[in-house]
Amino acid sequence: MPGTPFFLFDWRKPFLPALKDFIARRTDGCPGRALLVVPHNRPWRYLQHLYALDGRPTLLPKVITFTELLGRWREQAGEPPVHTANSLDQVALLRECVAGLSRTDSGLAERFSRMEMEEFLPWGMRLAGVLEELFGYGVTAADIAHMEGEVAPPAAALLAALGRIQEAYARLLRERGWTTPGFDACETARLGEDVPESLRARDGRPVLLAGFALLTPTEDILLRRLWEAGADICLHTDAALALGDRPHWACEEHARWLRRWQARATLADAGDAADAAQPAGPEFHFFAGYDVHSQLEALREDLLAEMPSAKDAEDAVRLDREDGDEAVIHWTAGQEPAGPSTAVVLTHNGLLLPVLHHLPRKDVNISMGYPLERSPLFRLLESLFRTQEERGADGRYYWRSLLECLRHPYLAMLQQEEAVDPAAAPEAGRASLREPLALLAETIRQGSRSRTLEEVLAPVEVRLAPREARALRELVHILFSAFAAVRTCAELADALEALCVCLQERGGHIWPHYPLDAEAMYRLREHCLPVLRHNALSREPFTARQLFQFARQILRQERIPFEAVPLTGLQVLGMLETRLLHFDRLYILDATDESLPGSAVQDPLLPDSLRLELGLPDARRRERAAAHTLFRLCAGASKVTFSWQEGISRSALFDARKSRSRFVEQLIWQEERRRGRLLVPGEAPLRTPASAARPSAAQPEEIVHSPALREVMRRFLDGRISPTALDAYLGCPKRFVWHYLCRLREAEEVNEGDDHALVGKVVHRVLEQLYRPHIGKTVCAQDFRQADLAALLVQALADLGGEDALPPESRIMLELSVPYRLRKYLDEQPETTIIGLEEPLETRLSLWEGRRFAFWGQADRIDRREGALHLVDYKTGRVRGADTLLWNEEDFWRELDDFRRAAEAGEADADDALPLLAVVRERLHSLQLPCYVALLAGLRPEERVENACLVELYEKGKEHPLFSGPWTDEDYVVALRRCRELLGLVIWHMEHCATFRPVTGRCAHCPYRGACRA
Structure with a gap:
């Protein structure tokens, strides 16, 4: 209710320990009575760890995320949905809406009435994303006309009917009892006037809303109802908000929140008032590298210098390199290493694997999602899809596509089927498929550009033992024939399921050594395949290209999570995963403006300039969110090191220069003001790589x-x-x-370009047949006036296999140019007697x-x-x-x-x-x-x-x-x-x-x- 205070926690101190103490005070030492609502689930692991360190049994607070809160609230508000629509469900529903509106809208009919599902899919996915945001922000959109010159014609047609599409889409969702996360938020805000009793605060059972920063309109509505029902708002922010001083600019959203709700701010801990007057801050260091590798090498040196002793550093490096295996150190409870916590913060997920290779110790906590699209599994699936898309109508496969699939490292590690009697022939049951696959690849590489599966399998099978031939044929069927036969989403899911089963059964011995790949396969089976198998389009026939496009869209949305253990020691996180967490030492990598705060992604459907008009977040709001995340993280650290890449020349076409983040620019400016002089590159705190140029060792050029x-x-x-x-x-x-x-x-491989040797043979054959x-x-020139050079050329191409060996464009150019050039040669032919x-x-x-x-x-x-x-x-x-x-x-x-x-x-x-x-x-x-x-x-x-x-x-x-x-x-x-x-x-x-x-x-x-x- 108005006047109820917001409890502020000084962002220079760890939030979760202070929140734990605050819960203890609010529950009289019985934290199990409290209900804690947080934006995401990551802090719960750390709270559990903090309670475990107490060393005594206790009931823990009930922690739910805002998404879980929506589910509970809507269930009790009436009309609970029976199905959460996945991405393909949403596209199918939107296609139905667009088709219905096309009957009366000539603009939509012109663009979408004859559009195949493959073409509609990307527009449907983008439209679903826009509507999801509109629902999440509680916005009822209007039609946006006259956008033909601003966006592509299909996008202009959709924007011109955006309001009607949203209305029809919401109506269909309600009629069918379907929902989406954004629609849940919108409907809960519309229907949930009264806070459910299970979510209300009461004596001895506090409800705490912790860690929120920028609110969407629906979040603002629902959290305010909870606050008015007695919930406590706990903000980790600049303590100046509670002292009447001007807060840090990254916390201005909290100030607006206070003013909007007419709330007052009070410090959760009275001791924070005295500490807030102290201008202490972190020690900033900066490193301007020339590429990613120079940043990683500087990171490795800094982490080695932080280790307790030189001997520990040597042992860590030795263990890291010993026998090529990762060294993992485990601690039992109560034996966690003391000392400051350290976090390596990645501004984009492409840095994860390079960072892990450069870390001196491997016992790290990885807390970020890794895109499935970057995994080797996705590359295998993409090559399989592309192989089918490039398959001819006659069932013949392009040779390079087949080789790309067969050369994938997963397949070389697979084993044949188990022997009938493993005890009698233990080695036979563990035979690898590497050699049969190598023979198959060799056959493909030395053949023609397009081959049927039987043409490449038959000559290989005669060189293999029966068991090897059977295993190879089964694998080829799973990789190619099964995908060639799919006609529906459900059949594609079955083909992918069979591939996963094959990889797991034939490669069960390798996945324990490759946990990232094993987790990617798990996400494929348990998250992606159900979306393909259970949706409104699952039984509808589509072309192979359309089906593979569906699968790509689903796979690209999936992320591979990490277990995030141990919670102590060195931690590797994404920027979003640092929310509400605290670390003493921070290393923030690749802090360029493209990654921090990040460049706005150009949406072909809804340009950034229109988002603000619709009430959706634009680039400015995303920048404020990134600023609060970064400066809150830095405020509680004792040492912060930023690294970035410099020296990339600006591209005149794409303007793709990498420059340091504007947030880093501000921190450098503040450091220069404090020192009273400009920072000199190469001198602390602005370091640069110290590299020495050495002549390369001379290589022997003679034999x-x-x-x-x-x-x-x-x-x-x-x-x-x-x-x-x-x-x-x-x-x-x-x-x-x-x-x-x-x-x-x-x-030896199929020739893709001009085969000069074959062209020479063909021309020689033509002249031989001519003479x-x-x-x-x-003879003289007149003797060859009537010679049919084109017919001789066609015959020579057929005799020497040129029709299949040469690419179509090369063959056409040959058929056009050779008769012309030979005719010019014959016209200049001197009189001569041919004797051989x-x-x-x-x-x-x-x-x-x-x-x-x-x-x-x-x-x-x-x-x-x-x-x-x-x-x-x-x-x-x-x-x-x-x-x-x-x-x-x-x-x-x-x-x-x-x-x-x-x-x-x-x-x-x-x-x-x-x-x-x-x-x-x-x-x-x-x-x-x-x-x-x-x-x-x-x-x-x-x-x-x-x-x-x-x-x-x-x-x-x-x-x-x-x-x-x-x-x-x-x-x-x-x-x-x-x-x-x-x-x-x-x-x-x-x-x-x-x-x-x-x-x-x-x-x-x-x-x-x-x-x-x-």
Whole structure:
């Protein structure tokens, strides 16, 4: 009633111990008589702990949250609901309301009459959230017209009918006996004029309303009725409110509350009046890091410094790292460590796991909700959903989607079914599914882009034991076939239930080691699946995409709770979880303005500018709530350290710069006023990271030519040598060693981009089929005018599997571009006589020291032009033609000849050959044509090989010749000898070099660039 005091508790002192003493005074030492109403349930654990520390049995106060209070009140106010609508129930009800109003509202009909449930779902969820807030704040909304230019058209249509939708929605809830938390608050405020007897204060049974700060209109109505019925209001706030002084600005909401109810304030403890005059406050420290890791490293150092002794710190770190296990220290009752309490406060839940990895001790109290959306379980479900959404109408699955699911770490840890007789074969019953899954992934990776489940399972099952094959097929059915068959929400819940059962039964040995994952699975089964299985839409058929969208929305609303034990020692909390609690030392991480107070989330349905017009909380109110939470927490601490990230440049597009919180700015300003000078970064209390730049250790860039490699190289040179291998060595000896000697291969997988090797094969096949009928004939451009290049290309694609191997866009571009470019090449075709196509070239060539080596290759085409042989090799990419002048530069050949003589005499140093190799690399670029010329001349010594050329099909089919010709007989002999000299130089260096050095500048497409570090 007006004039009844509010009891104020000085926020510089712990609230819950003072509240415990206050309850004892109000109940004459019998706390079990009291009824305590709190905003949330977290303080109850701490009150229990405080009573347990008394060491004597006693009846505890009855503690209920405001939500529980609403349930009791409405039950006794009449018309109790029979069902609490879940999120899908609310969406179904709203769709019914919108459909009914669309009959008379053309705006709604235009946007929503033909909208599928999948499209309506996000709008329905947002609309349900807005209506929930409207009910919770006791607001009866009006239609908001003419919003077409402010929000998206569907949102404008909903806002134009918002008042009517709210009215129809409330009517349907009452008719069906349904409710929601917000509707409960609204109806209780409307119907509950009289306070139920069980909630009224009476002699010897006080009712205390503790810890409230900012009230919603419905909370204001109901709490005022309780207060007028004799309940006590207990506020943890600035004691200046009771002394007539101006309170801290974060407590102004309490001052307005007092004025609104015409109440007076009195201190709950008379001793607080003297303490309130003392200007003592916490010691503030600030740390401006360059990223999250620097903040966590500073936190770890501070926590280590706080430990009782250096030995304890060493033991804690040792236990933390021992065998990779977490060290957990347990205390029995009465053995809790003495000393100040410490809390690490996280401004957003993304910090939780990084913080836990950096803490020096793991016996921490975690008191915050972790989003299920961030868990590995959600990632598995998301990959399963996406796999079905990307499945073709013919039942074929996209290969990457299948691999993403099968590579999830959960599956690799699963076991096969138990053996029939575990005693007889104990190991068989515990066999892992890791190897069968690896075989399945390998089969998928090496196949085509889309596969049916049977196509990937069949070749794997023949390589497995029957029990392994049966376990793998069962798992594939649970992961893919079961989800492919769902048609309703209830069937989707059954498929998810079967997945959970499989994970729990096959992975029962791992979940005790991964409590976060086990809890995520529990929340899925006990909280999310009932929502899917029991709602107004559960039996209605939907498309798979719609069903998976329903599941995503439900999963994203779920949070994984922690047990919050032990209640002593180091504690890790979210900012909201700190309400009503007290800690001596605080470490508040990532205190940026984006997290504290936090940026307003842009709502596509209801912009922040409209919320205040409707009477809903806007960004300013959220900031006041965050300010009260933070400054109340800091007021009772002795030491507070804020950390944040600085140095992120502002983005011109998104304006995404991270800046320290405005609350931190205020505290820094206050500290500067107290000191009378600006704080200097790097000096206490404004610390910065102290990092020293050190040169990184040099990595070996060369591969030593060890005895083992010499043996492998000997076997390589004794075999058949291809020009491709010589070009690989010329381009980069290090890459040659990894590829040809070490046999390191890239992972074989489905090609997603342009398959240049396959395109080359297709073009070569087209030209082969085009020229095959003309072998032995003289041809020119006119002979190919009528050639159907498009038909030849289609046939070549079919013969070589290009229709399945190439992406659709690449195949279309190939079908359009190749005939066009080949036609341009044929139009420039010189007159020539074709004497060979795809001709194999293989013989032994005598090189340096008279040694003979076997070379082989395949000439794309051999012509006869002007009575001499002419080699032609097609290239589908860009071509760097050889520098034909090199063949006539006598200085180079004289230097090469001198080096050969020194090498044959055993007096040459391999490093002296590097300049010669560099000239060949830069001016000839390739040894393919010199090798082909030498091979063809060896196979047909009776004819002269006049020239060889590379045909650049990428453009107009330009020919890039190897020689400038024509030759005299003497010049021809010299040219052949010089071709063999180049081959001899490269092979001699391959044998005699001490190290294989990388050649930089061409590393972009090297498969070994990650390991090379050249």
